Amino acid sequence: MSTSLSAAAPVPETTDSGSAGSHLPDEVRLSLYETMVLSRTFEEAILREYHADKGPGFDIGKGLVPGEMHLSAGQEPVAAGVCAHLTTDDAVTATHRPHHFAVAHGVDLRKMTAEIFGRETGLGRGRGGHMHLFDPDTHFSCSGIIAEGYPPALGMAFAFRRRGTDRIAVAVTGEGAANQGAFHESLNLAALWRLPVVFVVEDNEWGISVARTASTAVASNADRAAGYGIPGVRVEDNDVEAVHAEAAKAVARARAGEGPSLIEVATLRMWGHFEGDAQGYRPELDSVAGLDPIPRYEQRLREAGVLDDAVVARVKESASARVEDAVAFAKSSPTPDPTDVMTYVFAEGAAR
Amino acid sequence: MTLTESPVPPPRADRRLSTSKAMVEAIALEMDRDDAVIYLGEDVGAYGGIFSSTTGLLERFGKDRVIDTPISETAFVGLGIGAATEGLRPIVELMFADFMGVTLDQIYNHMAKIHYFSGGNVKVPMALTTAVGGGYSDGGQHSQCLWGTFAHLPGMKVVVPATPADAKGLMTSAIRDDSPVVYMFHKGIMGLPWMAKNRRSIDVVPEGEHLVPIGRANVVHEGSDITVVTLSLSVHHALDVAEKLAGEGIGVEVLDLRSLVPLDREAILTSVGKTGRLVVVDEDYLSYGLSGEVVATVVEHDPTMLKAVQRLAMPDVPIPYAHDLEYAVLPRQDKIEAAVRRALG
Numbered sequence: 001m002s003t004s005l006s007a008a009a010p011v012p013e014t015t016d017s018g019s020a021g022s023h024l025p026d027e028v029r030l031s032l033y034e035t036m037v038l039s040r041t042f043e044e045a046i047l048r049e050y051h052a053d054k055g056p057g058f059d060i061g062k063g064l065v066p067g068e069m070h071l072s073a074g075q076e077p078v079a080a081g082v083c084a085h086l087t088t089d090d091a092v093t094a095t096h097r098p099h100h101f102a103v104a105h106g107v108d109l110r111k112m113t114a115e116i117f118g119r120e121t122g123l124g125r126g127r128g129g130h131m132h133l134f135d136p137d138t139h140f141s142c143s144g145i146i147a148e149g150y151p152p153a154l155g156m157a158f159a160f161r162r163r164g165t166d167r168i169a170v171a172v173t174g175e176g177a178a179n180q181g182a183f184h185e186s187l188n189l190a191a192l193w194r195l196p197v198v199f200v201v202e203d204n205e206w207g208i209s210v211a212r213t214a215s216t217a218v219a220s221n222a223d224r225a226a227g228y229g230i231p232g233v234r235v236e237d238n239d240v241e242a243v244h245a246e247a248a249k250a251v252a253r254a255r256a257g258e259g260p261s262l263i264e265v266a267t268l269r270m271w272g273h274f275e276g277d278a279q280g281y282r283p284e285l286d287s288v289a290g291l292d293p294i295p296r297y298e299q300r301l302r303e304a305g306v307l308d309d310a311v312v313a314r315v316k317e318s319a320s321a322r323v324e325d326a327v328a329f330a331k332s333s334p335t336p337d338p339t340d341v342m343t344y345v346f347a348e349g350a351a352r
Numbered sequence: 353m354t355l356t357e358s359p360v361p362p363p364r365a366d367r368r369l370s371t372s373k374a375m376v377e378a379i380a381l382e383m384d385r386d387d388a389v390i391y392l393g394e395d396v397g398a399y400g401g402i403f404s405s406t407t408g409l410l411e412r413f414g415k416d417r418v419i420d421t422p423i424s425e426t427a428f429v430g431l432g433i434g435a436a437t438e439g440l441r442p443i444v445e446l447m448f449a450d451f452m453g454v455t456l457d458q459i460y461n462h463m464a465k466i467h468y469f470s471g472g473n474v475k476v477p478m479a480l481t482t483a484v485g486g487g488y489s490d491g492g493q494h495s496q497c498l499w500g501t502f503a504h505l506p507g508m509k510v511v512v513p514a515t516p517a518d519a520k521g522l523m524t525s526a527i528r529d530d531s532p533v534v535y536m537f538h539k540g541i542m543g544l545p546w547m548a549k550n551r552r553s554i555d556v557v558p559e560g561e562h563l564v565p566i567g568r569a570n571v572v573h574e575g576s577d578i579t580v581v582t583l584s585l586s587v588h589h590a591l592d593v594a595e596k597l598a599g600e601g602i603g604v605e606v607l608d609l610r611s612l613v614p615l616d617r618e619a620i621l622t623s624v625g626k627t628g629r630l631v632v633v634d635e636d637y638l639s640y641g642l643s644g645e646v647v648a649t650v651v652e653h654d655p656t657m658l659k660a661v662q663r664l665a666m667p668d669v670p671i672p673y674a675h676d677l678e679y680a681v682l683p684r685q686d687k688i689e690a691a692v693r694r695a696l697g
Contacts, residue, residue, distance in 0.1 A: 091438070125471030134470035139438070141466070141474070148457050151430020158431055159438035162390075162416070169434070182457075185427035192422065344472040345507055347530035 024241060026306045032084060032240045033301055034315050036076035036294050039103040041319040043071045045327050046099070046116060050275055058276055064117055064331065067129060072100040074238075074270035077293045078202050079104035081243025082170060082263075085251040091139035091156040091169040093149035095202075096131045097269075098142035101172055107135045109326040119333035126336040127344060147173050147180030150199070154186055157195040161257070168196040168254040175264070176207025178221040184228075187262065191228040194259035198250040199225075201262065203234075204269035209281040225262040232262040238293045268293065369557040370543025372404035374516035378523035379406070379443065381561065383413050386441060389527055392419040392428055393445030393481075402447055403483045403542050425455035429480070433463050436478040441527060446482040449498045449536060463532045464507030478533075479526040480508075485538040485585055485635060487682055488547055492670035495678075497584070500634075500641035502534045503612035509533040509566055510612040514541060514587035516555045518610055521564025529566060538635075540585040550588045567614035571623065575603030578660075578695055579623040581646050582633035583609040586683055590633055593689045603627075604692060612642060617649045621657075624650050628659040629695045633683050638665035660695040664688060 024032075046065065053063035060067065072079075075097070083104035086092070094101040102112055107123070115122025116130045123135050131144035139156065143149040153171035160167035177183055178201055190197045201221045205212050218224060225232025231250070235242045243265055250261035268291050272279050279285055301307040307315075369377065383389045391406055397420040400407035410418040421428040425446060432444035446452065452459060459480065466476050486495030503510045509531055513519040519537065526533035543553040572587060573594040580590045587608045594604035607623050609616065624630050630650060632643040643663040650657055664683045672678050 091434075093434075123471070124469045124473070127471050128469035132465075132469040134466060134474045136437075136470070136473050141437070143462065145457055145461050148426075148430070148462060151427045151458055152434030152437065152462060154427060155431035155434025155436070155440075155442070156438045157434075159435045159440045162435075162440065182426045182430070185422075185424040186430070189422055189424055189427040189431065344468045344470075346509065347467055347472065347475045347477075 024244065028084070028244075029241070029301055029304070029306050030311070032080045032244065033297055033307065034319070035080040035083070035104050036240065036297065037315050038319040038322065039076045039079065039100040040073060040294055041316070041323045042103055042109065042326075043073050043099055045323045047071060047275065049117075049327060060276060066118065069130060069275040070097040070273065071271050071275065072097045074268035074288075074291070074293065075202055075204060076100045076104075077238050077240035077243055077297070078200065078265045078267050081240045082198070082200055082247040084244055085247050086168075086170065088138040089165075089167050091153065091160075091167070092141075092172065093153040093156070093169065094140070094142035094172045095149060095174055095177070096142070096144045096146075097174070098131070098133055102133055102135070102140055102142070105140050106138050107133065107140050108137065109322055110329040111135070113326040113330040114333050117330040117333070118335065119330055120336045121329070121333040125344070147177035147182040149173065150182050150186035153197055154190050154195055157190070157197045157254075158193070161196055166196070166255040168198060168251060170198045170200060172200045172202065174207065175201055175203035175205070175212050175221055176210070176215055177201075178224065179215060184224075187225065187228040187230065187260070190260040191230045194257065196254035196257065197260040198247065198254055199260060199262040201264040203264055203266050206269055206273065206282070208273045220264060222262060222264045230260050230262060232264070234264045234266065236266045238265065238267045238291070240293065240297055367557060367559060368554050369516050370554045371513070371516045371519045371537065372407065372542040372544065374520040374557045375405055375523050375537065376407055376409060377557070378520040378562070379409060379527070380412060382524060382527045383409070383417060387417075388439060388441045389443065390417045390419065390435070390440060391443045391445070392421050392432065394421055394423055394447050396420060396445055401445065403537070403539055404544060405445060405481060405483070405537065425451055426458055429455045430458040430462065432478050432480070433458060433466070433476060436476045436532075437466065437474050441477045443479045443481060443527060446480060448494050449482040449484045450493050450496050452482070452498060452501070459502075459508070460505040464505060467531065468507060475530045476532045477530045479523075479529075479535050480532065481535045481537065483539050484512075484536045485540055486671050486678060487540050487585075489673055489675055489678060491673045495671045497536070497636040497666075499536050499612055500636045502536075503642070507532065508613065510536065511566055511610060512536045512538075512584045512612065513610065514572075514584050514608050515552065516543075516557045517562070518564050518570070518608075520557050521562045522566065522610065524561070524563045525566050528563075533566065536584070538585040541588065550585065552588045552591070564610065567611045567616055569610055569616035569619035570608045571605060571619070572608045573604060573606040575605040575627070577603040577627055578629040578631065578692055579605045579607060579627045580631045580633060580688065580692065581607045581609065581620055581623070583612070584635060586633045586635055586688070589683070589685045589688055592685045593692060596689065597692065602692075602696065615645070615649070620646060620649055621653055624657055628657060630658060630660070631662045631664060631688070631691045631695050633688055633691070634663075634665040635683055636666060637668055638663065639668050641665060660697060662691040662695045664691045
């Protein structure tokens, strides 16, 4: 891992060794692995169900899971590494590619799956869909609009601090969002008011089909933190333990009332921008599978003696059981009643 | 007057306040009542709000609750949304409604949709206040009403008080509502010392707790010959016309909508059912706007109710700067009177 730090800010101690995180207790390493496997297993199931009934041909609006589908396979190290430091009292605002953060933050799998299937039992009773997941139990939300999940995170952090707690908000975007005004306004305001926010940028190198090098004037969005006087760090290698180490500092800083930090992670979008994306714009697609962070981490943990065949099998079976239970729950859940479509536009009857 | 002749406070029923003081009184009462209520926006602290929407609140409630923000509408409107979802009851001021464009995503994609997307599980109890209206040569980026735009986008209630008492009552209701409420105050009724004042911008305001329900229109002048449906500053212009025409024996009923969302369609139908003639006066743009919505409400209900209809709204042109040009498009008394006479045939 290499780091790129803001010179202007009070920066916490940094780790610049490739062995960052290697001193983590085995149970933490195993937990990171389990989170990544659960997330991947979940998305593999969504992928399967998504494509199950799209034919003949490919009709995006057909099937058990209709609409656009943005999967986060390859980006699990970011969510696992960051969310390991959070409790469900902390807030996460994620992107249109939200599943790995939702899984890592502990959103109920059944309710999330049901929402993705558009069922009445879903997080939003079928009104939101996979880009609009809102879970008050874990303070998780996401937005389909690039960078626009950042400003609400400031408000969550503001509310937490005003209540005198050490709860924090984590705001996630992709690297393409770092060119949006909302990104910069949010960094400025959070820094100005020293809000307990951790800004996370997932650099998967692609804003749909446009490469980072064609969209972003700086090599590292972490450098942009310097413009707002806050620490910025870039994790280069999609390494869950390196993310975990940097997130530890940022989260501690936020909890201590020292203000926001920015972490950019060089990560990997293994699959297309959305399902159905043939990725003709993407060279060397064949090499992507070899960069998959989960087998890499699994191998590392095997070498460290944390994992063996039996543990791997148990982790994968457990993840599969949980995911298939959630899928079964979603499939057996009722679809929303169309005569009820106008309900929930307003919060009637609950005014204080 | 000598010191011994100190003025006696007026009796409660006669107490008169400007619209801005009535607004501030409502906010202060709610901030006293519930410490989750905060107010944030540009120049709302020491300045007291460019249009005196927060005068004195900083001194009374401190900078932790009356908060000056950077000029950064996307960030601070979004901050209000996040704070609301986590249990605060923020009032967020967008200085001019004309600035909605720079933060529209937060308003219509987030503030207005989160409750629906969450299937009712996440509430956004937030009031978004904003100044509207022209008439003082502030040009086309600082004079629009735009309430039709907010009202067109689902998920936010939209209230537009015309009187000091309603300014207080609707503000109280907006703060207590668990849905996002856009509260639009016209500069021309605030009673500002540096702007031509409408004579009704200072009026009787109830003391203590005062709520005006959101979504209920108000008959502010009764008449049986013709209905004028309007809102905000135009209510006062319509009242001027109604009073003038009463001298000619013409009964003009003036209906102050007070809310665009929900729209009190029943009140519209009741009044038009009585008079059979309708004039809609709207300081927002004509096409695809409120005036069409009101007329359609009547026509869809029963087209035979209408013997005559006139729409008077801002023509579809950017609001001009020069005084004579601006007054050529504003729906003021002369145009309202002419529209009423046309409708009366």
